[in-house]
Amino acid sequence: MKKIVLMLTAVFMLLALTGCGGEKKEAAPAAKQTGTVTKKAEAAPAPATENKKILVAYFSLTGNTREVARMIQAKTGGELYEIKPEKPYPKEYGPATDIAKKEKAENARPKLAGPLPDLKQYDIILLGYPIWWYMEPMAVKTFVEAQDLSGKIILPFATSGGSDITGSEADLRKTLPNSQVKDGLLANSTGFIDSWLKENGLLK
Numbered sequence: 001m002k003k004i005v006l007m008l009t010a011v012f013m014l015l016a017l018t019g020c021g022g023e024k025k026e027a028a029p030a031a032k033q034t035g036t037v038t039k040k041a042e043a044a045p046a047p048a049t050e051n052k053k054i055l056v057a058y059f060s061l062t063g064n065t066r067e068v069a070r071m072i073q074a075k076t077g078g079e080l081y082e083i084k085p086e087k088p089y090p091k092e093y094g095p096a097t098d099i100a101k102k103e104k105a106e107n108a109r110p111k112l113a114g115p116l117p118d119l120k121q122y123d124i125i126l127l128g129y130p131i132w133w134y135m136e137p138m139a140v141k142t143f144v145e146a147q148d149l150s151g152k153i154i155l156p157f158a159t160s161g162g163s164d165i166t167g168s169e170a171d172l173r174k175t176l177p178n179s180q181v182k183d184g185l186l187a188n189s190t191g192f193i194d195s196w197l198k199e200n201g202l203l204k
């Protein structure tokens, strides 16, 4: 009995040393597969947005959209630009809302503090804003109408108290018929930023 145990131990050790154990044989194809997957990923075609110049332009009154814009800028490596009205809104919510309401009622284009970036040099503009009465604020309209954005990819993103982004998307598409206004992101929770950027080829 002792002899048999000794013999079995020796056989096991021999198999382990020569690498012929059942477990090792199974491990080999898995390692190969990992290599193949990596190779495939390397050979994958570059996303259409590779080497494109990106601007993250945003307007924010109380800071929510600014925070999201900064996150998006850090993830995409684009340049960051804050859209600011020439005449800043009052700090208090009520008076700021009164002015915003008047601007909307008058379909105004509030003047912006300059200088504006030269938008010609950018291929993709990520455009951030708070939702104001289901729409983008009028200062954002001033911004997108200030220069020719024909042929550019526009990616809207917004924060809100609960309203969705679709009204402003539709309005931007109407305002910019010669640009590609993509489906936007309502970023009230930041959890969807990465997947949205990936969908648009801006994050691997």
Ligand SMILES: Cc1cc2nc3c(=O)[nH]c(=O)nc-3n(C[C@H](O)[C@H](O)[C@H](O)COP(=O)(O)O)c2cc1C
Pocket (backbone or CB within 6 Å): 059, 060, 061, 062, 063, 064, 065, 066, 096, 097, 100, 101, 129, 130, 131, 132, 133, 134, 135, 159, 160, 161, 162, 163, 164
């Ligand atoms: C003038 C004004 C109008 C607003 N209208 C809406 C609205 O229609 N729907 C909504 O969900 N939130 C509305 N809000 C809330 C803002 O969209 C929300 O607080 C947003 O996150 C603010 O972004 P900010 O901090 O970047 O300015 C409004 C806020 C203001 C000041």
